Amino acid sequence: MRIGIVCYPTFGGSGVVATELGLEMAALGHQVHFISYSQPVRLDLFADNVYYHEVVVRDYPLFDYSPYELVLTSKLVSVVKNENLDLLHVHYAIPHASAAYMAKKILKEDGIDLPIVCTLHGTDITLLGRDASFEPVITFAINKSDAVTAVSESLKNDTYNHFNITRHIDIIPNFINLTRYKGLKPNSIKSRYAPQGQPILMHVSNFRKAKRVEDVVKVFAGVRSKMNAVLLLVGDGPERYNVEQMCRQLGICGDIHFLGKTKDVEQVLMNGDLFILPSETESFGLAALEAMAAGMPVISSNSGGLPEVNEHGYSGFISNVGDIEEMTHNALKLLEDSAMMESFRKQAYLQAEKFSLPQILPHYIELYNKLLLPLEESATN
Numbered sequence: 001m002r003i004g005i006v007c008y009p010t011f012g013g014s015g016v017v018a019t020e021l022g023l024e025m026a027a028l029g030h031q032v033h034f035i036s037y038s039q040p041v042r043l044d045l046f047a048d049n050v051y052y053h054e055v056v057v058r059d060y061p062l063f064d065y066s067p068y069e070l071v072l073t074s075k076l077v078s079v080v081k082n083e084n085l086d087l088l089h090v091h092y093a094i095p096h097a098s099a100a101y102m103a104k105k106i107l108k109e110d111g112i113d114l115p116i117v118c119t120l121h122g123t124d125i126t127l128l129g130r131d132a133s134f135e136p137v138i139t140f141a142i143n144k145s146d147a148v149t150a151v152s153e154s155l156k157n158d159t160y161n162h163f164n165i166t167r168h169i170d171i172i173p174n175f176i177n178l179t180r181y182k183g184l185k186p187n188s189i190k191s192r193y194a195p196q197g198q199p200i201l202m203h204v205s206n207f208r209k210a211k212r213v214e215d216v217v218k219v220f221a222g223v224r225s226k227m228n229a230v231l232l233l234v235g236d237g238p239e240r241y242n243v244e245q246m247c248r249q250l251g252i253c254g255d256i257h258f259l260g261k262t263k264d265v266e267q268v269l270m271n272g273d274l275f276i277l278p279s280e281t282e283s284f285g286l287a288a289l290e291a292m293a294a295g296m297p298v299i300s301s302n303s304g305g306l307p308e309v310n311e312h313g314y315s316g317f318i319s320n321v322g323d324i325e326e327m328t329h330n331a332l333k334l335l336e337d338s339a340m341m342e343s344f345r346k347q348a349y350l351q352a353e354k355f356s357l358p359q360i361l362p363h364y365i366e367l368y369n370k371l372l373l374p375l376e377e378s379a380t381n
């Protein structure tokens, strides 16, 4: 197959999933073309069968806002034609699905039939998509894609509840490449930030409001009042300043460390004991899955798709959004009982295995084949 993948190149989970999926398809011998405005963080350009096409938006004095979607559409048309792509898989509805639809229509004029797969990731539906300024376009683009997948049952339901969707949506959960974790051991991060061997609590996110990083700090403050521990905050974003302020107010700055963004999240996670993800909305929670792959139990909220990923009482514990008291209680329950912690560590990894690449990848391949088969049949007839 010759597949085009459109994604956001940044640290968000949708970009990570799109990149890992493309790299895996390339490893299986398919030709994969990534199309984005900057090189996706996880993209290995030296891997066989992998190509990258940058969408370059020029500034014209005429425009206050450069029309990225139009430039992307033209790029899609050009890459599909020049590279003979068989299908396009767009990740994140806005604006990728609508740009892909327009590209499809343009290509049709030249007799090219291009199937479009659209994967919904979360904020494109739960946040942006509901905005009246996007809603009609998103509804249309979802209804007109040839296949649509959502990363959790919860996201699928949200999509049906908030949009006038007249088509089938497949659920293909996010996945984890466990080989990235094989052989990794805790490294100097542990001795540097927890020199007395105290437990390390961790949180990884883009520090947006929806992540409720302040709740992470509150849970940590509760834990810290009962035992020696440190909190490592990984990532960066708009809420960081407020969170730093809060640490100062609580007088626990010395035990909270901001590590910033990292490309090496797997290695950092290997040093943690307990992961905290108290999000307000989370269609899946890839960060929780990554933590579990590193053998870390997860204390999370029950929002969106999190209960599908973090099994309560097995890979960790879930609580209502904002229930700091219960999250703190569950965190202490694990941290104070080493036998229980050990079982949960093992169970967290077993839970991650349910979402491992070999479990999930065949669903995408099956979907691609289903879309391509009718085209092959009509070409041979």
Ligand code: GMT
Binding pocket: 011, 012, 013, 014, 015, 017, 092, 120, 121, 122, 123, 126, 151, 174, 206, 208, 210, 281, 282, 283, 284, 285, 286, 287, 304
């Ligand atoms: O969480 C974000 O703000 C980023 C966003 C993205 O597009 O990467 O994450 C969404 O997609 C991830 C990958 O499918 C999911 O694991 C996240 O749960 C989802 N975020 C939200 O729903 C808030």
